[in-house]
Amino acid sequence: MGTHLLRGRTRGRTTYDRAKRICAPISPGVSSNHHHDLPPMLARLFFIQDQLDRVRGPSWHESSFVVISLAAGRLVQEDVICTASWCFVPGFAEAEVEVAANFPSPHKITGGTKADDYQRQLLQRMRVAIQSIFLFTRLCKTSCFTIDSNAPDSKAIKIVRVPGHTCSMMFSTALQFCGLFFLCAIICRILLFINLYFLQASKIDRYLLADGEAWALVTGSSESIGLSLVQALLEKGFNVILHSRNEEKLARRIHELQKQYPNRRCVGFAGDASDVLPTVTGLLKTVEDIQNEGGRLTVLVNNVGGAGLFGVPTFTPLTDVSLEVARKQIDLNAKFPTLLTRALLPTMTANGPALMLNISSYAGVYGDPYISVYAATKAFNNIFSTSLAYESRVLHPSLEVLGIVLGGVLTAGNPLEKLGFASLTPDEAARDIIARVGCGKGVCAASWKQCLLGESAKWMPEAMARWALTREIQKRMGWQAERKSE
Incomplete structure (x- = not known):
């Protein structure tokens, strides 16, 4: 050899x-x-x-x-x-x-x-x-x-x-291939995040009309986020239908807005959203009257909702919520926006392009404790928005449906310094909501800060996330008790 x-x-x-x-x-x-x-x-x-x-x-x-x-x-x-x-x-x-x-x-x-x-x-x-x-x-x-x-x-x-x-060594094992795939997915999500919150411009102007007869309906619009949204839409050139359950407060807001925006028109309708059918019928009649006068409804904002209503504190164990209060919370937060959307859908598709905004909460994403009914209704709103958005892309291409998820927002009972890094004022929330119009998603967070905080929570172990969430809610329950004792 x-x-x-x-x-x-x-x-x-x-x-x-x-x-x-x-x-x-x-x-x-x-x-x-x-x-x-x-x-x-x-x-x-x-x-x-x-x-x-x-x-x-x-x-x-x-x-x-x-x-x-x-x-x-x-x-x-x-x-x-x-x-x-x-x-x-x-x-x-x-x-x-x-x-x-x-x-x-x-x-x-x-x-x-x-x-x-x-x-x-x-x-x-x-x-x-x-x-x-x-x-x-x-x-x-x-x-x-x-x-x-x-x-x-x-x-x-x-x-x-x-x-x-x-062939590169990176593909020599299945583990390395999975690592590369995971890395590409992360990079893709980062790029989409940057595009959504820092590069993409709002397309709200798409729903304006050249003759100045574009109208927007904002429910729950006499204060807080609803009022800020009304002001933002008036600044963009829309006429606005305001809705509130308090007729006196509503009339006062309309008077103030007409002085602030003399070239725009504001119409109000007072009705309790927890009394669903009469309020939906009244709003539908108001829209029909405007349509008969030459106006066209092109924007609907389902903003009304809340947890601390009907005589119970915001954070309350379910055992302390009466059956009647639970029913009203479901009617207010889920039933009312669903039926109002259904009632106005034919009108808006005929007026297209048109926009439907459903204001929701991170409580519906993570299931916050001590507001279980409210959290469940907001989860319903998120799925409703996603489903209707996908349906509209097929059946009504000129109709945009977008669910907006919000975290902490400044109110009289939630001081900004206590809410932390990702909290927003009502004006900031309204600005961010308008900025997300035309993003192409079914549901998205309004603010990049709240999106970053919400996404980071998904990477935490579930037990740790639940512990942090419960601790934060209990802290807010302490503030709630302090206000009650004052």
Whole structure:
């Protein structure tokens, strides 16, 4: 048999010396089984290396054979490499099959002398070593290992080069691929976040009319977020229908707004939203009157709602909420906006392009404790907005439906300095709501701060998130008790 040399990319003498310190040389003629402290594969590979050291001398150390053998021995397990006969791994290149076909079989050496046994053992070890290197290069997606023969007349082995691969190491394992996919998803979400809150402009002007007859209806618009939304829409050029349950307060607000915006028209309708059908009917009649006068309703803002109504504090255990109060909360927060949307849907689709905004809360996303009925109705609003948005894209392309999720907003009972980093004033909330129009989503947070806070909570363990949420609600219950005692 000719002297065989395996050449490849040299890793340097330092790696070779480190390998030699890990596994001491095995003397020629000594069985690898004596090195019981080494993995069997490493023992075999170093046995072969020592035989080649003896034939080639120290110059062999410049080769990468030992380095590759060491790595292959640590990567390849006994159940993959068969030591009794050649074992093929699915997917090997034709070159590897060619090497196997032209390598002499140890079983063809039939002599019974000690030299024959030694040659048979050496051939077997080299077969295993070559297979190990093929498998190692396949796993690492590297190339350029050449098997050579220094004996031209030898038919023991052909000169074969393992085909190179351009595939990146990042795709060599399923774990790395999943990591890359996860990283791409995170980068994509970050870019979408930046586009939504910092680059994309509002498309609210799309719903204005050239003749100045575009109207917007805002429910619950006599104070707080509703009033700020009315002012923002008047500034944009809309005429506005205001709704409130308090007729006196409503008349006062309309008078103030007409003085502030003399070129716009404001109309009011007073009605209790928890008394659903009469209020929906009254608002529908008001819209019809405006339509008959030449106006067109192009914007509906379902803003009315709340938890601290009907004589109970905002944060109250469900056991302390009467059946009548629970019914009114459901009617106010879920039933009323649903039926009003249904009643005005034909009018708005006919007036298209048109916009429906449903103001919701993060309580409906995380299920805040001590406001269970309110949280459930806001969860309903979120799903209602998403479903109707997808439906409208198919049936009513000119109608935009957008659910807006809000967190802490400044009110008389919630001072801004107590609400923290992500809290908003009513004017800031209205500005952010208008800015999100045309974003293309079914539901989104109004503010980038509240979106960042809400998304970060999703990455927390559920138990930790629940603990933090409950603690925050209990803190607000303390403020609630302080106000009640004053």
